[in-house]
């Protein structure tokens with residue numbers, strides 16, 4: 188990921204397990220930042236870096252994503268702490284990747 192904006196401007200980032208997305212499109216229903224890539228049929232974010240205003244809809248997208256048996260493949264991470272904000276099924280701030 189190149190050209191990352193300063194953490195102060197965009198304190199949050201998206202980690203997207205695109206290989207596990209199956210194109211359900213739920214993310215695109217709840218978030219302007221998410222759309223469907225017509226060439227791949229998979230979800231695709233317009234930006235990977237978020238400010239406070241952009242955070243809530245991306246948290247919603249992370250929470251509604253049904254991939255990986257509902258665990259979700261969209262992860263929203265606080266760049267300052269490295270903690271996962273959503274979907275974070277264990278609630279302990281660790282990344283729920285894999």
Ligand code: SF4
Nearest residue numbers: 208211212214230252
């Ligand atoms: S909701 Fe999840 S599985 Fe569905 S398109 Fe978005 S990222 Fe992919």
